[in-house]
Amino acid sequence: MSALLDLWTVVLVSAGAVFYLAGTVGLLRFPDALTRLHALTKADNLGLGLVVLGLVPQVGGVIIGIKLVAVWLLVMVSGACVAQLIARLVRHGSDPAP
Amino acid sequence: MTLLFDAALVVVLLGLAAWVVLARNAFAAVAAFIAYGLLLTLAWLQLHGIDIALTEAAIGGGLTGALLIGAVIRLRTAPPAAPATSMTLALAAIAAATTTAVLAACVLALPDPAPTLAPLVADNIAVTGVENAITAVLLAFRSMDTLLEAIVLLFALVGAWSLGADSAWPGRPGFAQSAPPNGILAYLARILPPIGLVIGVYIFWTGADNPGGKFQGATILAAIWLLTMAAGLTDAPRVGSRWLRAALVAGPLGFIAVGVFGSYSAGAFLALPPEAAKPLILAIEIALMPTLTLILALLLPGPPQRTSS
Amino acid sequence: MAEFLTGAACFILLVVAVGLVRLLRGPGDADRLMAVQLLGTGSIALVLLIGVVSASPALIDVALTLALLAAFAGVALVRASTTRRPPDNSQ
Amino acid sequence: MNDTLLYGLTACALIGLGVFGLIANPAPLRKILAFNIAGSGVFLLAGAVARRGAAAGFGGDPVLQALLITGIVVAFSATALAVALVLRLNAVTGDVTLAEPPAEPTDDND
Numbered sequence: 090m091s092a093l094l095d096l097w098t099v100v101l102v103s104a105g106a107v108f109y110l111a112g113t114v115g116l117l118r119f120p121d122a123l124t125r126l127h128a129l130t131k132a133d134n135l136g137l138g139l140v141v142l143g144l145v146p147q148v149g150g151v152i153i154g155i156k157l158v159a160v161w162l163l164v165m166v167s168g169a170c171v172a173q174l175i176a177r178l179v180r181h182g183s184d185p186a187p
Numbered sequence: 188m189t190l191l192f193d194a195a196l197v198v199v200l201l202g203l204a205a206w207v208v209l210a211r212n213a214f215a216a217v218a219a220f221i222a223y224g225l226l227l228t229l230a231w232l233q234l235h236g237i238d239i240a241l242t243e244a245a246i247g248g249g250l251t252g253a254l255l256i257g258a259v260i261r262l263r264t265a266p267p268a269a270p271a272t273s274m275t276l277a278l279a280a281i282a283a284a285t286t287t288a289v290l291a292a293c294v295l296a297l298p299d300p301a302p303t304l305a306p307l308v309a310d311n312i313a314v315t316g317v318e319n320a321i322t323a324v325l326l327a328f329r330s331m332d333t334l335l336e337a338i339v340l341l342f343a344l345v346g347a348w349s350l351g352a353d354s355a356w357p358g359r360p361g362f363a364q365s366a367p368p369n370g371i372l373a374y375l376a377r378i379l380p381p382i383g384l385v386i387g388v389y390i391f392w393t394g395a396d397n398p399g400g401k402f403q404g405a406t407i408l409a410a411i412w413l414l415t416m417a418a419g420l421t422d423a424p425r426v427g428s429r430w431l432r433a434a435l436v437a438g439p440l441g442f443i444a445v446g447v448f449g450s451y452s453a454g455a456f457l458a459l460p461p462e463a464a465k466p467l468i469l470a471i472e473i474a475l476m477p478t479l480t481l482i483l484a485l486l487l488p489g490p491p492q493r494t495s496s
Numbered sequence: 497m498a499e500f501l502t503g504a505a506c507f508i509l510l511v512v513a514v515g516l517v518r519l520l521r522g523p524g525d526a527d528r529l530m531a532v533q534l535l536g537t538g539s540i541a542l543v544l545l546i547g548v549v550s551a552s553p554a555l556i557d558v559a560l561t562l563a564l565l566a567a568f569a570g571v572a573l574v575r576a577s578t579t580r581r582p583p584d585n586s587q
Numbered sequence: 588m589n590d591t592l593l594y595g596l597t598a599c600a601l602i603g604l605g606v607f608g609l610i611a612n613p614a615p616l617r618k619i620l621a622f623n624i625a626g627s628g629v630f631l632l633a634g635a636v637a638r639r640g641a642a643a644g645f646g647g648d649p650v651l652q653a654l655l656i657t658g659i660v661v662a663f664s665a666t667a668l669a670v671a672l673v674l675r676l677n678a679v680t681g682d683v684t685l686a687e688p689p690a691e692p693t694d695d696n697d
Contacts, residue, residue: 113512167379196509215519236638237646343667
C-alpha cells in the first residue's frame with residue numbers, strides 16, 4: 090500500500106514539474122503577452138495542482154491534506170482573476186510596451 | 188541534495204539582487220525585488236526560521252510589492268535623475284567590495300561552538316505558558332523590543348501622514364478607487380476577504396503554540412483590507428476620525444498598561460507574574476492586533492490626499 | 497522519498513528561475529509580472545515540497561499565506577496603471 | 588561548505604550589492620530598493636548566525652529569530668515612509684531628486 094502511495098506521489102509530482110517546465114517554455118517562447126499568459130495559467134493550475142495531489146498521501150493527516158488542497162484552490166481563484174486583469178491591461182494598451 | 192537546492196537558491200537570489208541594483212528599467216527592478224522576496228521566504232525555511240518565513244511571505248509577498256509597484260508607476264512621469272559619474276561608480280564599487288570582504292572575513296571567523304540563547308529559552312519557556320519560543324521571546328523575554336516596535340510603526344504612520352498637504356487634512360489617504368461592481372477585481376475582492384479573515388485570525392491564534400503570531404496575522408488582514416480598498420468596495424478612513432486615532436494608540440497603550448501592571452505585581456516594568464503570564468501575553472497580542480493591522484494597511488496609501496468622500 | 501522530493505524541488509526551482517529571463521527581457525510590465533507570478537506559484541510548490549521533506553506541517557501555513565497574497569502584485573499593477581489621478585492641487 | 592556558511596557568505600554579497608546600488612544609482616526609488624537588499628542581507632546574516640545557534644531542540648536561536656521578525660516589520664515601515672517622502676517630493680516639485688537638474692535629460696531611467 091505504501092509503495093503504491095509512493096508511486097502515486099512520484100508520478101504526480103513529476104507530472105506537476107513537467108507542467109512548470111511547460112509554463113516556463115511557453116513564457117519564454119510564445120510571441121506575445123496574451124499567449125504567454127495562457128502558458129502561465131497552465132503552470133498555476135495544473136503544475137501546482139498535480140504537485141499538491143501528489144503530496145497529499147505523504148502528509149499523514151486529513152486536516153493537513155485539506156489545507157494542502159485549500160492552497161491549490163486559493164491559487165486557482167487568484168490566478169484566474171489576475172490572468173483576466175493582466176489580459177485586460179494588455180488589451181487596453183495601458184501597458185507602455187505591449 | 189539539500190545543499191544542491193541551497194546552492195541553486197543562493198545563485199538565483201544573488202542574480203535577482205544584482206538585477207534589482209543594475210537594471211535600467213525601474214519597473215523591472217521592482218518586479219525582480221518582489222521575486223527576490225519570494226525566494227527569501229524559501230531561504231528562511233532552509234535556515235529553520237519558519238516564523239520569519241511567514242513574516243517575509245506576508246510582508247514581502249504582499250505589502251512591499253504593492254507599495255513599490257504603486258510608487259514606480261506614479262514616478263514614471265518624473266524626469267530621470269542625473270546618472271552617476273564614473274568617479275561615483277568607482278567609489279561605490281570600492282565601498283561595496285570592502286563591505287563584503289570585511290563581512291565575509293567576519294563570517295569565516297565566527298566562533299565555534301556558536302554562542303546561543305536557545306538553552307536559556309528552553310529552560311524558561313514553561314513559565315510563559317506559550318509553546319512557540321518566538322512568541323515567548325517577543326512578548327515575555329524581550330517584550331520591551333516589541334513595545335518599542337509598535338511605537339516605531341505608529342511613528343512611521345504619523346510621519347507618512349504629516350507629508351499630506353494642509354488642504355487635504357484631515358481627509359482620506361490615497362486616491363478614490365472605483366471598479367466595475369461586477370468586474371473581476373470586485374469579484375476577487377469579495378471572494379478573498381472571508382478566506383483571508385479566517386487565515387489571518389488562524390495565523391494570529393496559532394502563534395501561541397505554532398509558527399505564526401500577531402505580525403503575520405495583522406499583515407494578512409491589512410493586505411485583505413487593501414484589496415477591498417483597491418476594488419472600491421471600502422474606502423480608507425479619514426485620518427481625523429476619532430475611532431481611527433483611538434484604535435491606533437490602543438495597542439501600545441494596552442501594552443504599556445500590562446507593563447505598568449507588571450511593575451506592581453511582579454516588581455519590574457513589563458514583568459509578567461508567572462501565574463498570569465499566558466493571559467497577559469494574550470491580552471497584549473489581542474490589544475496589538477487591530478493597531479498593527481490598521482498601521483500596516485494605512486502605510487500603503489500614505490498621506491491624506493482628498494477631503495471629500 | 498525525501499531524495500525524490502528534494503530533487504523535484506531543485507528541478508522546479510531551476511525551471512521557474514529560467515522563466516525569470518522573461519523578467520529581464522520584458523518588454524511590457526505585464527510580461528515581467530507574469531515571470532514573478534510563475535515564480536510565486538513555483539515558490540508555493542517549493543514550500544510544500546520542503547514542508548513534506550522536513551515533516552513540518554507548519555510550512556503549509558507559509559504556503560497558505562503565499563497563496564492568499566499571490567494576487568496582490570497583479571492587482572497593484574492593474575490598479576496603478578488604470579487609475580486616472582485627479583490633477584494634483586495639493587501644492 | 589555547510590549551509591550556514593553558504594547563506595552567511597551570500598548575505599555578505601547581498602549587503603555589498605545593496606551598498607553599491609545605494610551609492611551608484613541616482614534614482615531615489617532605486618536607492619530604497621538597494622537599501623532593502625542590503626537590509627535583507629543583514630537579516631540573512633543574522634539568520635545564519637541564529638541557525639548556528641541551534642540547540643535545545645530549536646532549529647535556531649529563538650531570541651535572534653524573534654528580533655528578525657521585529658526587524659522585517661520595522662524595515663517595511665521605514666520603506667513605506669521613504670516611499671511616501673519620494674512621492675510627496677515628486678508631487679510638490681515634479682522631480683524626484685534634491686540635486687540640481689541635469690543640463691539635458693537622458694533616458695537612463697525609463
